[in-house]
Amino acid sequence: MNKIWIIIKREYITRVRNKTFLLSTFLFPLLMFALIFGGAFIGANSTEQHKIAVDDQSGLYKNNFKDGSAVSFGYPDAVTKNNYLDKDYEGLLVIYSSTPQKADSVRLYTEKQLGLATDEAIKNQLQKINENRMLMERGVTRSILDSIKQQSESSSSLDYRSYQVKGAEIKEDNKKLAIIIGYISGFIIYIVLFIYGAAVMRGVMEEKTNRIAEVMVSSVKPFQLMLGKIIGIAAVGLTQLFLWIILVFVLSSLSSLFISPEVLEQAKQMNESMPSMAQNNTIALKILEAKTTVLSANWALIIPCFIFFFLFGYLFYASLFAAVGSVVNEDPQEAQSLMLPITLPIILGIFIMMNAVQNPGGSLAFWGSVIPFTSPIVMMARIPFGVPWWQLAISMGSLILGFLFTTWVSAKIYRTGILLYGKKVTLKEMAKWAFRKA
Amino acid sequence: MSTILEVQNLKKYFSSQKAVDDISFTISQGSIFGLLGPNGAGKTTLIRMITGIFYPDTGNILLNGKKFDPVNDVINIGYMPEERGLYKKMKVGEQAMYLAQLKGMSKQEAFAKVKEWFEKFEMQSWWNKKVEDLSKGMGQKLQFVTTVLHEPKLVILDEPFSGLDPVNSNLIKDEIFNLAKKGTTIIFSTHRMEQVEEICDHIVLMNKGQKILDGSVKQIKQQFKQHIFNTEVDQLPATLQHPSFSIVKQNGNNLTLKINEGYQSNDILLHFINQQSMIVAYHEILPSLNEIFIRLVEGTPTARQFETVTA
Numbered sequence: 001m002n003k004i005w006i007i008i009k010r011e012y013i014t015r016v017r018n019k020t021f022l023l024s025t026f027l028f029p030l031l032m033f034a035l036i037f038g039g040a041f042i043g044a045n046s047t048e049q050h051k052i053a054v055d056d057q058s059g060l061y062k063n064n065f066k067d068g069s070a071v072s073f074g075y076p077d078a079v080t081k082n083n084y085l086d087k088d089y090e091g092l093l094v095i096y097s098s099t100p101q102k103a104d105s106v107r108l109y110t111e112k113q114l115g116l117a118t119d120e121a122i123k124n125q126l127q128k129i130n131e132n133r134m135l136m137e138r139g140v141t142r143s144i145l146d147s148i149k150q151q152s153e154s155s156s157s158l159d160y161r162s163y164q165v166k167g168a169e170i171k172e173d174n175k176k177l178a179i180i181i182g183y184i185s186g187f188i189i190y191i192v193l194f195i196y197g198a199a200v201m202r203g204v205m206e207e208k209t210n211r212i213a214e215v216m217v218s219s220v221k222p223f224q225l226m227l228g229k230i231i232g233i234a235a236v237g238l239t240q241l242f243l244w245i246i247l248v249f250v251l252s253s254l255s256s257l258f259i260s261p262e263v264l265e266q267a268k269q270m271n272e273s274m275p276s277m278a279q280n281n282t283i284a285l286k287i288l289e290a291k292t293t294v295l296s297a298n299w300a301l302i303i304p305c306f307i308f309f310f311l312f313g314y315l316f317y318a319s320l321f322a323a324v325g326s327v328v329n330e331d332p333q334e335a336q337s338l339m340l341p342i343t344l345p346i347i348l349g350i351f352i353m354m355n356a357v358q359n360p361g362g363s364l365a366f367w368g369s370v371i372p373f374t375s376p377i378v379m380m381a382r383i384p385f386g387v388p389w390w391q392l393a394i395s396m397g398s399l400i401l402g403f404l405f406t407t408w409v410s411a412k413i414y415r416t417g418i419l420l421y422g423k424k425v426t427l428k429e430m431a432k433w434a435f436r437k438a
Numbered sequence: 439m440s441t442i443l444e445v446q447n448l449k450k451y452f453s454s455q456k457a458v459d460d461i462s463f464t465i466s467q468g469s470i471f472g473l474l475g476p477n478g479a480g481k482t483t484l485i486r487m488i489t490g491i492f493y494p495d496t497g498n499i500l501l502n503g504k505k506f507d508p509v510n511d512v513i514n515i516g517y518m519p520e521e522r523g524l525y526k527k528m529k530v531g532e533q534a535m536y537l538a539q540l541k542g543m544s545k546q547e548a549f550a551k552v553k554e555w556f557e558k559f560e561m562q563s564w565w566n567k568k569v570e571d572l573s574k575g576m577g578q579k580l581q582f583v584t585t586v587l588h589e590p591k592l593v594i595l596d597e598p599f600s601g602l603d604p605v606n607s608n609l610i611k612d613e614i615f616n617l618a619k620k621g622t623t624i625i626f627s628t629h630r631m632e633q634v635e636e637i638c639d640h641i642v643l644m645n646k647g648q649k650i651l652d653g654s655v656k657q658i659k660q661q662f663k664q665h666i667f668n669t670e671v672d673q674l675p676a677t678l679q680h681p682s683f684s685i686v687k688q689n690g691n692n693l694t695l696k697i698n699e700g701y702q703s704n705d706i707l708l709h710f711i712n713q714q715s716m717i718v719a720y721h722e723i724l725p726s727l728n729e730i731f732i733r734l735v736e737g738t739p740t741a742r743q744f745e746t747v748t749a
Contacts, residue, residue: 006539014528206525215523215584218489219512219540419491 003220004228011203011232016239025243032188050114052122053079053089058097064129070121081109090114093122164386175385177297179357182381185306186353189313189376193346196237196314197321201335203229204325204418213418222415226326227407230318237314241307297384305383308396313376316403317342319410323434326417327425334424341427349374353381360385370395372402409434441503442467442623443488443592448497450483457483458494459647465625465640467591470618472638472655473627474727476735480647481627482520485594488625489517501592513542516590520597520627522577524569524584531556531565534584541588548587555583559609574601582610586617593617594625599633611637631728641727645735659724662733665697666723667706675713682706694723 015021049067054075056062065073076087084092091110095103106126108119132145163170204226207213216225320342328335352374356365360382368378369387375395379387416433417425443465450458458480465471475481486492488499490508499506501514524533531552538548556562559579564572572580578601586593595614599607614637618624626638634641635655643651651658670692678685682701687694695706703720710717725733 003540003542006536010536014525210526211519211521211523212525213523214491214519214521215517215537216540217491218515218517219537221509419486 004224004231007220007225007228008232008235011229012235015199015233015236021236021240025240026247028240029244029247032184050090050118051088052091052093052108052118053084053087055079055092055094058095058101058103060101060103060133061095061126061129064132065125066128068121068125070117071125084109085111091118166386174297178360178384181297181302181384182357182360183353185302185380185383186350186357186377189306189310189380190346190350190353192237192310193313193317193376194343196233197317197342199233199236200230200318201321201325201328201339203233204322204414205328205335208326208328208418209330217419222418223411225418226319226322226411226414230315230322230407233318234311234314238307238311241310245303298386302383305392306380309376309380309399312396312399312403316372316376316399316406317346319403319407319414323410323413323417323430326414327420327430329421329424338425338427345373346377349377353377356381360387366391370398372399375399412436440467441465442501443625444498444500444503445484445488446498446500448484448487448499449495450480450487450492451495456647458487460497461644461647461649462497463642463649463652465623467623468618468621469639470614470624470626470637472634472641473625473644474629474631474634474641474731475644476629479644481644482596484644485517485596485625485627488592489515489594513588514591516541516585516588516593518581518585518593518595518598520600522574522581524577524581526568526570528569529565530561530567530569530572530580533569534580534587537584538587541590543588551587551589552583555587559583575603575606578602579606579610582613586613586622590622592623592625594627596627597630598626599628599630629731631726631731635727643731643734650734651730655727658727658730662725662730663722664725667695667697667703668719668721668723669693669695669706669710669717670719671710672716672718675710675715677713680706680709682709691718 049069050071052071052073054061054065054073056075062075067073073093074089076084076089079087079089079092081092090112091108091114094107094109096105096107097103108122135145136142162175207216207225213222213225220228321339324335324338324342328338349368352364352368356362356368356378359365365378365382368374369382370391376399379392379395383392412435413430413433417430441464445464446462448458448461449456461480461484473481473484483492487494488506490506490512501511528536534552534556535545535548538551539545543551553562556565561576561579561583564576564580569577569580578598582595582598585595598610598614602610614624614626626634628634638655640654641651641658642649653661666686672691674691681698682705683695683697685693686696697703697706703722707717707720
C-alpha cells in the first residue's frame with residue numbers, strides 16, 4: 001500500500017509541476033469556449049443571402065415572393081438562363097406555364113450549389129403564395145389575410161412555456177439550458193477520457209520503452225505500478241477540474257463586478273415602471289435573465305454527478321489504455337490500431353450524447369447511459385433534464401462494476417505485456433492473456 | 439562460506455521455447471558469481487525468476503535457506519537490467535530517492551544513502567540534472583548506485599560495464615569487489631569473458647536453457663586444459679623432434695608445445711637440458727574462458743531457433 005502511495009505521489013508531482021499542466025489548465029477552458037461559441041458563430045453566419053431572379057410565365061407568383069434570410073428575389077425583364085448572371089443574380093427560378101393562370105412546373109437554375117436552405121426557402125414561399133391565392137379565391141379578402149398573419153406572427157399573443165411535473169412538484173423546464181449543460185458536460189468528459197487516457201498510455205509506454213518497468217517490477221508488483229499511475233493521473237485530472245471550477249467561479253463573479261447587482265435591479269424596476277425606457281437597458285436585462293436562468297439549473301445534482309462520471313469514466317477507460325500501452329513496442333502506429341477498440345465506444349458515446357440531448361427520455365439515451373462504455377458521456381447529457389433516481393443508480397453501479405472488471409482484465413494483460421519486447425502483439429493474444437488462469 | 443542462494447531444478451517454458459530447462463546451482467555468500475551464456479541462452483529469464491519478476495513453472499528458489507518470497511525479499515535484492523531503466527524527464531537526485539523509497543527505505547534514510555553514494559562517485563553536481571541530459575556512462579553509474587543503494591544482500595548485474603570508459607569501469611569494478619568483501623553476493627551476467635576471468639569466483643555457463651558448466655574459474659580451466667606449454671630457450675637444440683611433445687607454434691626461440699599422451703612436463707625439460715639448451719621460461723598455457731566458451735557453445739546456431747514445447 002505504501003509503495004502505491006509513493007508511485008501515486010511521483011506520478012502526480014511530476015505532472016503537476018510540468019509547465020504544460022498549467023498551460024493546459026488555463027488554455028482548455030478558452031479552447032472549449034472558442035470551440036462551442038465559435039462553432040455557433042460560424043454556424044449562424046454561414047447562411048448567406050442568395051439573389052434569385054424569377055421568370056414567372058404564369059403570372060401568379062410575380063412580386064409575391066418575400067425576401068428571407070436565405071434568399072432574396074428580383075423580377076428582371078427578359079431574363080434567361082444565359083443572362084441571369086450578367087444581371088447580377090445567383091440563380092434563375094423559372095415557373096413554366098402552358099396555359100395562363102396555371103403553373104405546370106418550377107425549376108431553379110444556378111451555376112453553383114446554393115444549398116439545401118435555399119431550396120427549402122423557395123419551396124416554402126411557393127407553398128405560402130399558393131395558400132394565399134386559394135384562400136383569396138374562396139373569398140377571403142387581402143385585408144383579413146394580412147391581419148390574420150400579423151396576429152399569428154406576433155409572439156405576445158401566445159405565451160408558450162413547458163413545465164415538468166413530478167408528483168406535486170411543478171417546475172418550469174428550460175430545455176435550452178439543459179441542452180447546453182448536457183452538451184458541454186458530456187463533451188468535457190469525452191475530451192477528458194481521451195486526454196487522460198492517452199496520458200496513461202504514454203506513461204506506460206515510456207516505462208516500457210525506457211526499460212524502467214523491469215527495474216520497477218523488481219521492487220513493486222506490476223499491479224501496484226499500474227494502479228499507482230492510474231490513480232496519480234486521476235488526481236491530476238481532479239486537480240485540473242477543481243482549478244476549472246474555481247476559474248469559472250472567479251470569472252463569473254468578475255463579470256458581475258462590471259455589472260453590479262444594483263444596476264441590474266434598477267434596470268428591472270425601470271423596465272416594469274416605464275416600458276418605453278426599457279430599450280436602453282436591454283443588455284443589462286438580458287444578462288440578468290441569463291443569470292437567473294443559469295442558476296435555475298439543478299447544480300446540486302449536476303456537479304456531484306459530473307465529478308462522479310468524470311472520475312469513474314476515466315478509471316473505467318484508464319486501465320484499458322494502460323493495457324494497450326503495455327503491449328506496444330516503440331511503434332506509434334501499432335498503438336493507433338490497438339487503441340481503436342477503446343476509442344470506438346468513446347466516439348459512439350459522443351454520438352449517442354448528441355442524440356440524448358434532443359431526446360433525453362428515449363431508449364437509445366437510456367441504454368447509452370446505463371452501459372458503462374458510453375454511460376459517463378451520455379448520462380451527463382441526461383442529468384440536466386432530470387433522470388429517475390433508479391436509472392442513475394443503475395448507471396453508477398454498472399460503471400463501478402465495469403471499472404473493477406476492466407482493471408482486473410487490464411492488469412493481466414499489463415503484467416505480461418510490460419516485459420515483452422520486440423514482439424507484435426495481436427488483440428487475440430491480449431484476450432488470451434486476459435482470461436487465462438492465475 | 440554459507441550458501442545465500444540455492445536454485446533447485448528451475449524450469450520456465452514459454453509457448454515457443456524452453457527458456458530455462460531444469461537448472462540447479464548454489465551461490466555462497468560474499469562470492470562473485472558469473473552467469474554466462476550466449477544470446478538467448480535463458481539468462482534473463484533465469485534472472486527474472488530470481489528477482490521475482492517471473493514465477494518458475496517448477497522448481498524452488500531458496501534465499502538464505504528459506505523459500506524465496508518475492509514481496510518481502512525484494513529488499514534483499516538489487517537488480518540492474520542490461521538496458522538502462524530510468525525516467526528520462528526526472529531529475530537525477532529525485533530518481534535515486536524514488537527508487538530507494540520503493541525498496542522500502544524511509545525518506546531520511548534514502549536521502550542520506552543517496553548523498554553518500556553520490557559523493558563516492560563524484561556525482562553531487564548531477565542532483566538537479568535531468569536523466570536525459572546524462573551520457574550513457576553517467577546513466578550507467580546512476581543505475582548502479584540505485585541498484586546497490588538499499589544495501590541488498592544479493593546484487594544482480596546484467597552487463598554492468600557496457601558503455602563505460604576504462605576509468606569508470608574500474609570504479610564500478612572496485613565497488614563490486616568492495617561490496618563482495620562486505621559480504622554482499624553478486625551475480626554477474628555477461629558474455630565478456632575477460633571480465634569474468636578477472637572478477638568472478640564461480641561461474642555457471644548456460645546454453646539453450648540448460649546448465650553446461652558449473653565451477654570455479656580455476657577448476658574449469660584445469661578441466662579444459664590441453665597440456666600446452668610455452669617454452670623459451672636461449673638457443674634451439676640440434677634436434678627439436680622428441681616423442682614427448684609436438685610443436686604447436688614456433689616463433690624464433692619461443693616454442694608452444696603440446697605434451698603427447700604418456701609423457702609429462704619433465705620429459706620435455708629433460709630433452710632440452712640434454713640437448714644443452716638453456717631454458718629461459720617454461721609455463722603452462724591454460725585455455726581462456728573465451729576459448730572454453732566458444733568450444734562449448736560451438737554448433738549452437740547464433741540465433742536460437744523457436745521450437746514447439748510440450749510441457
